[in-house]
Amino acid sequence: MDKVEHIGIAVKDLEASNTLFEKLLGVSHYKIEEVASEGVRTSFFKSGPNKIELLEATNLESPIAKFIERKGEGVHHIAFAVDDIELEITRLKNEGFTVLNETPKKGADNKLVAFLHPKTTNGVLVELCQEIRQ
Numbered sequence: 001m002d003k004v005e006h007i008g009i010a011v012k013d014l015e016a017s018n019t020l021f022e023k024l025l026g027v028s029h030y031k032i033e034e035v036a037s038e039g040v041r042t043s044f045f046k047s048g049p050n051k052i053e054l055l056e057a058t059n060l061e062s063p064i065a066k067f068i069e070r071k072g073e074g075v076h077h078i079a080f081a082v083d084d085i086e087l088e089i090t091r092l093k094n095e096g097f098t099v100l101n102e103t104p105k106k107g108a109d110n111k112l113v114a115f116l117h118p119k120t121t122n123g124v125l126v127e128l129c130q131e132i133r134q
C-alpha cells in the first residue's frame, strides 16, 4: 500500500458541506462527480498534499444514506493508493481481511476501487484505489 489517497466524509447536504469545507480548507472543490452505481454524489478538495472526498447519498438505498442513518455524518472511509489493485486484493485476502468486492469497480475521480469490510479492520472502512491507466 502506498500513501493515504483521500479521506471520505459522509454528508447530508453536499452544497452546504462544500461551503463549509471551502471555509475550513481555504480552497474550492475542484470537481463534483456522481457515481450512479453507488448512489452517491461526490465532491473533491485538494489542500496541500491532502485530498478530501465528500459523499452525499442520491437515494435511500445508498451505502451513504445507511451510514448516516446509523452513525450520522462524519468520516466514512480512508482510501489508500495502490499500484496494482488485483495484487493487493489477493495479498489482503491471504492476510485474512474480508474484501467487500473482489472484482475492483469504477469509482469516482478515475479510480478502480475495492473496499475492506470494517469488521476486519478495527471498524474502519478501508478503500483501495488504483489510478485507471489509459
Ligand code: ZN
Residues within 6 Å of the ligand: 006, 007, 008, 053, 077, 079, 127
Ligand atoms: Zn473514496
